[in-house]
Amino acid sequence: MSTHKVEKFSGVGVSAGRVIGTVRRMPDAIQAPADGAPLPAGATIDSETARLAEATQAVAAQLKARAALATGDAQAVLKATALMASDKSLLKSATKLVSSGTCAESALWEAADAVATQLSALGGYMAERAGDVLDVRARIVAELRGVPAPGIPDSETPFVLVAVDLAPADTATLDPAKVLALVTSDGGPQSHTAIIARSLGLPAIVAASDTTALADGDVVYVDGIDGLVVRNPTEVESATARTYANREQLPEFDGRGVLADGHRVPLLANVGSGTDAQAAAKAGAEGVGLLRTEFCFLGREKEPSHEEQVAAYGAVFEAFAQKKVVVRTLDAGADKPLPFLSDSTEPNPALGVRGYRTDTTSPGVLARQLTAISEAAADHQAEVWTMAPMISTPAEAQDFAALVSTANLATAGVMIEVPSAALMAERILERCDFVSIGTNDLTQYTMAADRQLGSLAELNDPWQPAVLHMIAATSAGAQGAGAKPVGVCGEAAADPALAVVLVGLGVNTLSMNKRALSPVAAVLRTVDLATAQKLAQLALRAASAEEARSLVRAQLPELDRFGL
Amino acid sequence: MAERTAIIGSRVGLHARPAAIFAEAAGELPVEVTIALETEPAEDALDASSILSLMGLGAEYGTKVVLRAEGEGAEEALDQLVKILEIDHDSE
Numbered sequence A: 001m002s003t004h005k006v007e008k009f010s011g012v013g014v015s016a017g018r019v020i021g022t023v024r025r026m027p028d029a030i031q032a033p034a035d036g037a038p039l040p041a042g043a044t045i046d047s048e049t050a051r052l053a054e055a056t057q058a059v060a061a062q063l064k065a066r067a068a069l070a071t072g073d074a075q076a077v078l079k080a081t082a083l084m085a086s087d088k089s090l091l092k093s094a095t096k097l098v099s100s101g102t103c104a105e106s107a108l109w110e111a112a113d114a115v116a117t118q119l120s121a122l123g124g125y126m127a128e129r130a131g132d133v134l135d136v137r138a139r140i141v142a143e144l145r146g147v148p149a150p151g152i153p154d155s156e157t158p159f160v161l162v163a164v165d166l167a168p169a170d171t172a173t174l175d176p177a178k179v180l181a182l183v184t185s186d187g188g189p190q191s192h193t194a195i196i197a198r199s200l201g202l203p204a205i206v207a208a209s210d211t212t213a214l215a216d217g218d219v220v221y222v223d224g225i226d227g228l229v230v231r232n233p234t235e236v237e238s239a240t241a242r243t244y245a246n247r248e249q250l251p252e253f254d255g256r257g258v259l260a261d262g263h264r265v266p267l268l269a270n271v272g273s274g275t276d277a278q279a280a281a282k283a284g285a286e287g288v289g290l291l292r293t294e295f296c297f298l299g300r301e302k303e304p305s306h307e308e309q310v311a312a313y314g315a316v317f318e319a320f321a322q323k324k325v326v327v328r329t330l331d332a333g334a335d336k337p338l339p340f341l342s343d344s345t346e347p348n349p350a351l352g353v354r355g356y357r358t359d360t361t362s363p364g365v366l367a368r369q370l371t372a373i374s375e376a377a378a379d380h381q382a383e384v385w386t387m388a389p390m391i392s393t394p395a396e397a398q399d400f401a402a403l404v405s406t407a408n409l410a411t412a413g414v415m416i417e418v419p420s421a422a423l424m425a426e427r428i429l430e431r432c433d434f435v436s437i438g439t440n441d442l443t444q445y446t447m448a449a450d451r452q453l454g455s456l457a458e459l460n461d462p463w464q465p466a467v468l469h470m471i472a473a474t475s476a477g478a479q480g481a482g483a484k485p486v487g488v489c490g491e492a493a494a495d496p497a498l499a500v501v502l503v504g505l506g507v508n509t510l511s512m513n514k515r516a517l518s519p520v521a522a523v524l525r526t527v528d529l530a531t532a533q534k535l536a537q538l539a540l541r542a543a544s545a546e547e548a549r550s551l552v553r554a555q556l557p558e559l560d561r562f563g564l
Numbered sequence B: 001m002a003e004r005t006a007i008i009g010s011r012v013g014l015h016a017r018p019a020a021i022f023a024e025a026a027g028e029l030p031v032e033v034t035i036a037l038e039t040e041p042a043e044d045a046l047d048a049s050s051i052l053s054l055m056g057l058g059a060e061y062g063t064k065v066v067l068r069a070e071g072e073g074a075e076e077a078l079d080q081l082v083k084i085l086e087i088d089h090d091s092e
Helices: A045-069 A072-085 A088-099 A104-122 A124-145 A168-172 A192-200 A209-213 A235-245 A274-282 A306-319 A355-361 A365-379 A394-406 A419-423 A425-429 A439-446 A465-480 A496-504 A514-524 A529-541 A545-554 B016-027 B051-057 B074-086
Strands: A007-010 A012-015 A018-025 A159-163 A179-184 A204-206 A219-223 A228-231 A267-271 A287-292 A324-328 A383-388 A411-416 A434-437 A486-488 A509-512 B002-007 B033-037 B064-069
Touching (some): A007 A209, A018 A179, A045 A104, A072 B016, A104 B051, A179 A219, A192 A514, A274 A287, A274 A306, A306 A365, A355 A365, A394 A411, A434 A465, A465 A486, A465 A529, A465 A545, A496 A509, A529 A545, B002 B074, B016 B074, B033 B051, B033 B074
Parallel strands (some): A018 A159, A159 A179, A267 A509
Antiparallel strands (some): A007 A228, B002 B064
16 A cells, blocks of 8 residues: 555446455466476585475465364365475376476476376266365465466455456355455446355445555455445545444344335245255245246256256245246356357357247257146246246247147246347247246346446446336336236346336346345335335336435435445 | 275265365374275375365365375374264364
């Protein structure tokens, strides 16, 4: 920290919260050393061997120290990795390479590679441990180079994690007790960072491109509500952070989504597995608004068997007896390719054969999935609704509804993610029973902005009035087709202020990450339907996402009370 | 040369946690101990204090392995290590 000048950085707030903390930057990934690079100038085989041994000992000592502070499984894993770092056979094979004139970095890289390959070949559990060996390798090479170890920084005190973007593997090791907030210079509102931040309840800002200037030790104020980062905050920011820290605790969700006037808005959960479903039921979810069935397909070379599918879906239905579970059929393609369905050579996968469209290129997979859903539904008491992703035309909706009916499933619907489907909602709903709006994709397609691109984060905002107009058109279509049900199952439903707007636009049910149930329920309870409709009109008339958000938020003072 | 045959008692085989416990114990002994699958010749035996070698053995639940050591205290050392191998560490 060279100066104490107050500096502001703006980005997109994706998870609420206001905190002040010290910056720790996510270190860059370790690049592989050149194959068989020679000893550094001036080094001898002896000195290089000693340097290698010292680095392995230093890494083993660091990991051991961390193990001593950890408990349970984490401790066992750290202990094992510490032993790997100081492993005699690894050091021996690396030392052999050094003796033949290879530098320590390349020698260790190659030696560890051989071990990892051997473990991978064993398959199963051992193959997973190959990742641990590669992690240890990266740590030793970082030590040799004198750069910070890769991965989430280790710190005894909580910190603000600043990164370019976070990968799923990084967020898996993220300890919410150590991280105060997340700030990324890249990534968008639907990025992995945003999703994980919301699920952990951590304040987060993405697409704050200038934050690459932040360095370890900087003191920053992070405002996940206004999308603002302030370096060297003043008393003004400290006061806001204090107000946030003293916010009123949200009441626990009591399992009934309702407006102030008693108008019911069932709040459901988005889930991706049986375990997820149990946790959602425990959190009070009134059903499942989106069951992502990819969980039983991802990472698979082949289509899972009928029995496997029946068991997987049944585990979810089991958790919601007598309640609604909306099953989304396989949504492969674009950001989640499946080897047996996706054509990875498409130049533009987001606009390619994905979702329901794979039924034309790989016929049979969908019909078999529907048969499995039907059998699981018959075995359980849940009220099962089935919907297809990526529907563009009324004809597709009609074909899907026919497939659903052939599988002996009672209720068929489609997702509204493509603008054409939003505009044709009435014709679509004449051919099926319900629609569910996937706001993440609807935003990306309405704004023609790749949801994975941080530089387009401003466009990729569900508060964009054009997206809200698409939702209004969908509701109007649903009314025209005999008041058929409209749900929202995208990230938009998890934003309490936007949830009010959605209800005002005519949406009947909201489905979200289980953590959002309590904030959304608390805010819905403070408005009546007439107010929600008035706020929806305000948002529809706004000229920008920013304007829509601030106009609506200004009318919802309760947001501040709960620090949302 | 002292020699003992042991049967892997961990349900998931000699994976990270049991291997860590065993390697640590082997490393603390006064003698050098080697480990090999029962089906493999003695000259292919690996360093028993190396966690990576242990994991690379691919020894599963019920696999027979041979421990070997030489010198003073070898017999006692092997007795101690056999016990560690035959416990199911995952049931703790």
